[in-house]
Amino acid sequence: MPIGVWLVGARGSVATTAVVGAAAVRAGAAPPTGCVIEAAGFPGGFTPLGDLAFGGHDVVTTPLRKRAELLTQAGVLPPVLATLLAADLDAAQAEIRHGYVPGEESQADAARRLAGDIADFRDRHHLTRVVVVDVSSTEPPAEVPYGTLADLEEALASGRDVLPASSLYAYAAFTAGCGYVAFTPSAGPTPPALDELARRSGLPYAGRDGKTGxxxxxxxxxxxxxxxxxxxxxxxxxxxxxxxxxxxxxxxxxxxxxxxxxxxxxxxxxxxxxxxxxxxxxxxxxxxxxxxxxxxxxxxxxxxxxxxxxxxxxxDSALAAPLVLDLVRLVARAHETGHSGVLPELGYFFKDPLGGAGHDLPTQYARLVAFAKALSEGRP
Amino acid sequence: MPIGVWLVGARGSVATTAVVGAAAVRAGAAPPTGCVIEAAGFPGGFTPLGDLAFGGHDVVTTPLRKRAELLTQAGVLPPVLATLLAADLDAAQAEIRHGYVPGEESQADAARRLAGDIADFRDRHHLTRVVVVDVSSTEPPAEVPYGTLADLEEALASGRDVLPASSLYAYAAFTAGCGYVAFTPSAGPTPPALDELARRSGLPYAGRDGKTGxxxxxxxxxxxxxxxxxxxxxxxxxxxxxxxxxxxxxxxxxxxxxxxxxxxxxxxxxxxxxxxxxxxxxxxxxxxxxxxxxxxxxxxxxxxxxxxxxxxxxxDSALAAPLVLDLVRLVARAHETGHSGVLPELGYFFKDPLGGAGHDLPTQYARLVAFAKALSEGRP
Amino acid sequence: MPIGVWLVGARGSVATTAVVGAAAVRAGAAPPTGCVIEAAGFPGGFTPLGDLAFGGHDVVTTPLRKRAELLTQAGVLPPVLATLLAADLDAAQAEIRHGYVPGEESQADAARRLAGDIADFRDRHHLTRVVVVDVSSTEPPAEVPYGTLADLEEALASGRDVLPASSLYAYAAFTAGCGYVAFTPSAGPTPPALDELARRSGLPYAGRDGKTGxxxxxxxxxxxxxxxxxxxxxxxxxxxxxxxxxxxxxxxxxxxxxxxxxxxxxxxxxxxxxxxxxxxxxxxxxxxxxxxxxxxxxxxxxxxxxxxxxxxxxxDSALAAPLVLDLVRLVARAHETGHSGVLPELGYFFKDPLGGAGHDLPTQYARLVAFAKALSEGRP
Amino acid sequence: MPIGVWLVGARGSVATTAVVGAAAVRAGAAPPTGCVIEAAGFPGGFTPLGDLAFGGHDVVTTPLRKRAELLTQAGVLPPVLATLLAADLDAAQAEIRHGYVPGEESQADAARRLAGDIADFRDRHHLTRVVVVDVSSTEPPAEVPYGTLADLEEALASGRDVLPASSLYAYAAFTAGCGYVAFTPSAGPTPPALDELARRSGLPYAGRDGKTGxxxxxxxxxxxxxxxxxxxxxxxxxxxxxxxxxxxxxxxxxxxxxxxxxxxxxxxxxxxxxxxxxxxxxxxxxxxxxxxxxxxxxxxxxxxxxxxxxxxxxxDSALAAPLVLDLVRLVARAHETGHSGVLPELGYFFKDPLGGAGHDLPTQYARLVAFAKALSEGRP
Incomplete structure (x- = not known):
């Protein structure tokens, strides 16, 4: 059953590499090197890389083919792939919608529009689940002054711009019924009001800031x-x-x-x-x-x-992209299995693991494997 | 209850550092930095560092005080310690016996003499247990052509020199009723005949080649x-x-x-x-x-x-010495708890872990902690 | 003919190492490793290391013996030297005078006092020449708003504090008739008014910021x-x-x-x-x-x-101290040979070479050797 | 006036990079980065890069286009160049002749054939001068047992194979009237008999083993x-x-x-x-x-x-190729100016500089610049 990958920053290096890579593995043109859940011995049962559909938001308009060409020149993508997989790039390209630009619209309107884009993508592709992943540029540190969801929604309703962009995307993801991955250090889903929204909606999320180097x-x-x-x-x-x-x-x-x-x-x-x-x-x-x-x-x-x-x-893009593909599949399965709120079991993937997961890599890995085993057996 | 540490290579850098270090910790002059089993959170119940008595074999005659002075000049020991702990060096010095030199005596005679030295040390100091540790120079690779203990002992009895020196020390250790630690890559206790002897005698051993860098x-x-x-x-x-x-x-x-x-x-x-x-x-x-x-x-x-x-x-000496002090106490406790033969649970300490322990450090560490917990609870 | 070394920052690591080192070489306890002008093939004719007398200014009061002990513990000085050369440390210690502390006296008074200390040292030791070397702590960047010596002296005379400390020391050195070495990045002799003073007084100086790593x-x-x-x-x-x-x-x-x-x-x-x-x-x-x-x-x-x-x-101290000993002897000889003002030929020693010397090490070295040859032959 | 570059190992990475690079500079597609004699401030008057004609010997038959493609994939050549400059590759390809393979012919016959190939290339392209450069695989150390040219030629005439391949190429180069560059550590022109031949024929050579890393x-x-x-x-x-x-x-x-x-x-x-x-x-x-x-x-x-x-x-190929292009032009000019025998002034380019040039890079560079100045002024 295919799942959707909705990339915030869909024209960036990580996103482009993820799209090309998933297509390359599906086409048999590359092994899934760097994908944690594809390693020998890792618990199985996750959506195959070939069953991912891609879309996303971005505020720039560079075509994905052009981005792939630049990444090829930079030595990130092998010369033949971008040409070979042009159709896949075009398919993802066709699913990229205009992102949020402060001042263009109120945040309340933007949230509705962004959530609508995601839901529309899910419906048209008949996807059971979509996971939203933030791979856009890092924001400055930001404080969200609303402790509860009710306060936050009241502020939004009154037309105020109260969220950093990354949190607005997380808000839109949750209102669209999607799990969320904070792959950057930006605030994203961390304000308590958004955690409340995720838990109330039965949606899992994981973060933050991909640990790649x-x-x-x-x-x-x-x-x-x-x-x-x-x-x-x-x-x-x-x-x-x-x-x-x-x-x-x-x-x-x-x-x-x-x-x-x-x-x-x-x-x-x-x-x-x-x-x-x-x-x-x-x-x-x-x-x-x-x-x-x-x-x-x-x-x-x-x-x-x-x-x-x-x-x-x-x-970095080559290190991050396969982790994005792992996280989407883990979060989708966690969503399916009934997890909601933050997933500390995915701390292995992050520099700043949410949910009190600790930073010790071996301990994080052991916890990830146990979680993946439970997920693959359908245990909650 | 004090235990004995019998060092093969008792005048070497690692041995001298171990003697000075144990005395320094006992005297409150240094913390046990580098001792794995002294770390916060590690299972307890092992012999305190202050309850170790030192002796050993060596073939050179440099006094330990001189060795300590040289190590001070080399920056391995802090300036004051060698002077402060001269009495401890002299005490260990008094327990060093002449080691095995090929050609000076038959290996059968040497084995009896070496075992006698160890047993005598144990008796005079009223030690329940002594652990022998090989910290002497690395030998070339060697093959021992006797698969069974009976064959080996028959060869020795016939006056032939059939063992590399490190294995002769292991043989002497086992016949004296002592556990053994192979801290170098030399053959030591690895010939099957010696493993048979250890198991038959209810003696544990661990190795090999300390993993220090x-x-x-x-x-x-x-x-x-x-x-x-x-x-x-x-x-x-x-x-x-x-x-x-x-x-x-x-x-x-x-x-x-x-x-x-x-x-x-x-x-x-x-x-x-x-x-x-x-x-x-x-x-x-x-x-x-x-x-x-x-x-x-x-x-x-x-x-x-x-x-x-x-x-x-x-x-290397500063990295190895505290591990030697760890291993002696772990092997003594394993001996007491009834373990015999190779201890794969101690693979964490070794470059070439005996007993099929694997090389992955996190896995080795988890296994060590579980083993230490069992030992400290007196479980077999 | 002995020459004097007057160290600004006389109780610092570089100064202490220079004092111990010169004494050690004189005593035959160490070779002059790290002294450029002592290398085989370098032009000769400079004052021997043993013919240097040491004094200086400092604002701290730690005894030199104590400083030498700390440097021994830190591995900068070999264990025996500080004891062996205690008399030399005491001799230098006896020639350290209180340095300049802003606010304690006017800069005009301070300049007179500092210059007096240096002249007194020269007279009592019957030294033909003294070279002042700044090895004190680095100052923040500073601008001196007086372009001519006349303006500067008028400002000082009116009781204003107008110079950064390093430049006050340079001013005192020049008024005392001494050459000067700026071994730190501080302003020191670089204000045009001080350059004017040096040239007018027939005094050479070199700088700045020792190039040691x-x-x-x-x-x-x-x-x-x-x-x-x-x-x-x-x-x-x-x-x-x-x-x-x-x-x-x-x-x-x-x-x-x-x-x-x-x-x-x-x-x-x-x-x-x-x-x-x-x-x-x-x-x-x-x-x-x-x-x-x-x-x-x-x-x-x-x-x-x-x-x-x-x-x-x-x-750093071990790298800097021999260069200080080189520079003092080169500047003293340049002074004797009639050089005045900045010596670009000594750019080899400095991170920020004064006088347009360029940064290229091979070119700097060739220029130094040619200069040393001329000096050693008494050519101007 | 164009000069010829005859590459021994003409299908190797260094040779291919040199051919592509010279063509790229001529076409204005790349600057001459890495060419010592093209640097700002270096004495001028050498043959422009665009006036070089390429040919050579090799024992393998991979087409240059294929080699260039492989070097493009390896990141040595920029993607567009190999396509852009295919005609230049084909031109050089057309001038590659079969190299020397021990056993296929006597060394005397081979020497005649190799020299003939070079002379033919020179004649057909109306080149005043050709320089032969060894960029083939490194040989084991070899001794040539003939001290004089007469002895060597007698041995060759008698049908014996007496020279390592690299020296046979040097012999052929000299008999064809060409200067020679030993860019590998192989023996090449170093046997005294070959030095005699070079001097007697008024031919310069330089070596050996390009200093590239x-x-x-x-x-x-x-x-x-x-x-x-x-x-x-x-x-x-x-x-x-x-x-x-x-x-x-x-x-x-x-x-x-x-x-x-x-x-x-x-x-x-x-x-x-x-x-x-x-x-x-x-x-x-x-x-x-x-x-x-x-x-x-x-x-x-x-x-x-x-x-x-x-x-x-x-x-290595990117570092070596421009030096090859430098050396050819320096040796050609030295040939023209009347130099013969080894050129110690070119020691800057070599790990094992022939002719007693010393290893110190700054000294070598100064000597090279002086030599280039003399050459460019037509001084001997």
Whole structure:
């Protein structure tokens, strides 16, 4: 039974890579490398990659074919694919609707319009379920001043613009009856009023901020130090990234969201404060690639100081896209099985796991596998 | 109830650091950083560090005070400790006996003598249990041609020298009624005849080759790639080390043991062959320190190639000594609780875990914690 | 003929290391490793290290013996030296005078007092020449609003505090008839009024900001790229440093001086703008050590992008102290030979070379050698 | 006046990149990035890139178009170029002749045939001069047992196969009246008998083993340490490379030639022995790319040990091809100006500079610039 993937930021690098990738796997042109739930030994029973239909919102109008061409030049997509899968790109392209632009309409009107777009997509494609995924640009940190759904809806009804865009999309997703994945550090579904809406509507959501590089490595290494009773004394990092994500993060306010997300993992895992900062720099010359250097000092027996460094050179879109395809299928199945509200069991995928999931990668993975097993057996 | 630690290689860097460290913790001069079983949250009930008595075998005669002084100059021990704890060094020094030197005596005589030394130490100190730990220099790979204990003992009785030195020590340990830890890649207790002896005598043993640096990091990172379904394509490494260990490994035959130990982890974890070599170079200028650089290429979604590198700069003695103190107490407790033969539950500590324990660090750690919990509750 | 070294910041790590080091070389306890002018093949004829007398100003009162002990614990000085050379430390200690503290006295009074301290030191030790070296903490960037010496002296005479501390020390040095070395990025002798004073008084000076680590490497590598016609596209860096220098630079204003100094080298060498930032973080756990990571992207034939990274792990005091000893002897000899004003020929030693010296290390070195040859031959 | 480039190994990656690159620059499709003699400020007067005609020998038959396609897929050539410049590829393709295969003919016959091919190419294209460049696979080290040209020619005449292939090509080049560039570590023109032939024939040659990556960086950094009187104590390295070059070097004998080439630079520059090895590993997954990690320990003031590491990630063909284009034009001009025998002034380009040129990059560069200036002014 096919499910729908509704991408907020549908013309971005992650979205385009996800569309091309799902089509490539369906066509037998590529293996599902990087898809967690496709790995040997992982519990089965999830919707096949070939049974996903794509649509979404965006505020830019670059055609997907053009985006795919640019990603091919940047080395993210193999040369033949974009041509081979042009029909799939066109199909997704045909399902992209105009996104929310502050000032163009009231947020109440926008919410209705966005939810309508999603519902229409679901109806026309005869999809049982659609999951909305935010893969748009990172917003600055934002506070939503309404603690309850009633207060929020009253404010919206009175014509006020009260939500950051990401939360407006989450609101629209929930009112359209869809699960939601917050793949960026933006506020999205985190305001209590939206959590109330999700739970009341029987809708699951997961987030936030996909863990695709430096933080992934941190969350694998910090438990090693903790288990060995080696005391981490400092952890410093410099992230260099180009591409659209980098350009957004050149804005200090947006970078603040990201840095906060990144800073939480190590102290949470080792159980004490750790000295050191994580910098994020935009380096246009890196294109779609990202390089992170981390430097760790740790204390061993009798106070001896030792050092570890790592350099990660990754392609964020290639790392993120298969996780998006995993999350959609996990959230859809959780929706089907009756889960609602935040899914802490999916913390494995996120830098800033919602629902108190902890940051320790091995523990997150064990919890994910247990959850997937329950889902695949139809257990709640 | 105090337990005995019998160190084969009792004048080496690891042994000296273990003696100084245990005394420092007992004296309140240092916290037990690096001791796995002392970490917050780890199951309790093990012999306190202060209740360990030290002795051992060695073939060199450098006084422990001198060794401690050299380790202080090398930055392994803090300046004040060696002076502060001179009495503890002298106490351990007084319990070091002459080790086995091929040709000086028959192996049958040597085995009796070595076992006698250990038993005498146990008796004079009124120790319920002694655990023998091999922290001597790495031997070249060796084959023991006797599959059964009876065949082995017949060969020994006939005056033949049939065991590598490390296995002779294991044989002596078992005949003296002691548990055994193989902290080096040498053969030690692994010949089937010795396993038979251990099981028949109700004695546990663990090994082999302490996982203290590069391989530790490998076993933490490889599961991260596997979990994320990222395909590891190559893993190359260069280990630079000085000190006694480095000088031994400058011998290609000994290095072969070590390289074999190191090569197993990644393919075992990711489930397929991985291209690449691990080199070990002796660099005298590094003294007691070790630097490893690892370079990993991996494949992500749609075949995109990405890279990770890490540099580990560690002090092997400082990393190994607290693990030796952990292992002695775990094996003593396992002995007390009725375990015999190999203890795969201790695979967490080793590069080449005996007993089919697997190489995945998180899985090893979970198994260790469960085992420690059972031990601390007196469950078999 | 002995010369005097007057250290501004005489109780700091660099000053203490310089005092201990000069004494150690004189005592035959250490070779002059790190002293450029002592290298084989370098032109000779400079004052021997053993013929230097030390004094200086500081605003803190930690005894030099204590500072030396702390540097020994930090691994900067070998264990025996501080004890062995206690008399030399005491001799330098006896020549340290109270430095300038804003508000304690007018700058005019302070200048007279500071100059008097230096002249008194020169007279009592029968020194022909004294060179003043600023090795104190980095100041924030400062503007001196007086373009001519006459204007400056009028302002001072009227009781106004018009100079940053480093420039007040330079003013005092020049009025005392001494050459000057600006080893920090502070303003020091750079205001035009002070340059006028130096030239009018026949006094040479050199600066600024000792090139001891990351920038040294940059200035060696950037000419390699330029010579090979490889186009440097980005150069990003993260400096982690502890110690007093690190704590000072935790202040964003002081860091600004340093970052500006660091940013100039690469674009100046490659002849075009280069993307990328250089960060400086204070990491207390690193103590007297400093780690820098630099990441370079460059373009080769047909636009191919390539990457170079380096990690530098240095001990700044150990790198700076021998350069201070070099500079004092070069400036003293230049003074003797009749040079006055800025010495661009010493640009080799500095991150921000005064006098239009350029940043290219090989070119700077060739110019230094030619200058040293002329000096050693008594040529002007 | 056009000159000819005769490539031994004409279907390899370096040769193909050189052909495409020269055509791309001529067509205005790319700047001459990576060409030393095209850099701003370099002495002028050399043959323009557009005035080169290409031909060569090879023993494989892959069409150049196919090779260019493979290099495009590997990211060495930009996607559009191979198509755009197909005519240039075909023109070079038409001038490739069958190379020397041991056993197919006597070396005397082969030498005549190879020289004839080159002369024929020169005549048909009305070229004043042709320079032969060896960019074929690295040979194992080889000794040529004939000290004089007379002895060598007698041996050849008697039907014996006495030269390694690279030297046979050099012999053919010289007998055809062409200058020669040894871009690999193979013996090439180095046997004394061939040097005699070159000098007697008034032909210049240069070599050997293009300095394109790790050794380039070494020769830029080692002078920095030497100038600063910092004592290099160890220099260890691991080179990982895929592609054809990597596969050749997977053969230990060929690797021996390369390692010997690489080991010479640092001790020669710093003037004393330096501990440490340089490893070369074939890692197929790296394709046309190469990664080198170097680890340096050095001693500073008062014996303090410090460390530097670097990682170089380069594309060898893209680094080598423009140097080939430089060398051809420099050697042609030297030929024209009357130089014969080895050209030590071109040591800047080589890992193992012939003619006693030294390894220090800045010194080599200064010498190259002076030589180029003389050449461009027509001075001998």
């Amino acid at each position: 430096e933080t992934l490595v941190k969350s694998a290494l910090a438990p090693m130090f903790a288990g060995r009773a080696l005391r981490v004394r400092s952890w410093s990092g410099l992230n260099l990234l180009g591409g659209g994500d980098g350009a957004t993060l050149a804005d200090p306010a947006a970078r603040e969201s990201k840095s906060a997300s990144k800073a939480r993992a190590v102290p949470a895992i080792v159980g004490e404060d750790v000295e050191g900062l994580t910098h994020i720099d935009y380096v246009a010359d890196l294109g779609e690639w990202k390089t992170a250097w981390d430097h760790v000092t740790f204390e061993g027996f009798l106070g001896v100081r030792m050092t570890m460094q790592f350099t990660w050179q990754g392609c | 590069e391989t530790l990091v490998k076993s933490a990172l490889a599961p991260m790639f596997a979990g994320r379904a990222l395909r590891v394509r190559s893993w190359s490494g260069l280990n630079l080390l000085g000190g006694g260990d480095g000088a031994t490994l400058a011998d290609p035959a000994a290095r072969e043991s070590k390289s074999a130990s190191k090569a197993r982890a990644v393919p075992a974890i990711v489930g397929e062959d991985v291209e690449g070599l691990t080199h070990i170079d002796y660099v005298a200028d590094l003294g007691e320190w070790k630097t490893a650089w690892d370079h990993v290429t991996f494949e992500g979604f749609l075949g995109v190639r990405m890279t990770m590198q890490f540099t580990w700069q560690g002090c | 990351e920038t040294l490497v940059k200035s060696a590598l950037a000419p390699m790229f330029a010579g090979r016609a490889l186009r440097v596209r980005s150069w990003s860096g993260l400096n982690l440093l502890g110690g007093g220098d690190g704590a000072t630079l935790a202040d964003p204003a002081a860091r600004e001086s340093k970052s500006a100094s660091k940013a100039r080298a690469v674009p100046a060498i490659v002849g075009e703008d280069v993307e990328g930032l250089t960060h400086i973080d204070y990491v207390a756990d690193l103590g007297e050590w400093k780690t820098a990571w630099d990441h370079v992207t460059f373009e080769g034939f047909l636009g191919v992008r390539m990457t170079m990274q380096f990690t530098w792990q240095g001990c | 790790e050794t380039l960086v070494k020769s830029a950094l080692a002078p920095m340490f030497a100038g600063r009187a910092l004592r290099v104590r160890s220099w260890s390295g691991l080179n990982l490379l895929g592609g054809g070059d990597g596969a050749t070097l997977a053969d230990p004998a060929a690797r021996e030639s390369k390692s010997a080439s690489k080991a010479r630079a640092v001790p020669a520059i710093v003037g004393e022995d330096v501990e440490g090895l340089t490893h070369i590993d074939y890692v197929a997954d790296l394709g046309e790319w190469k990664t080198a990690w170097d680890h340096v320990t050095f001693e500073g003031f008062l014996g303090v040990r410090m460390t530097m590491q670097f990682t170089w990630q380069g594309c």
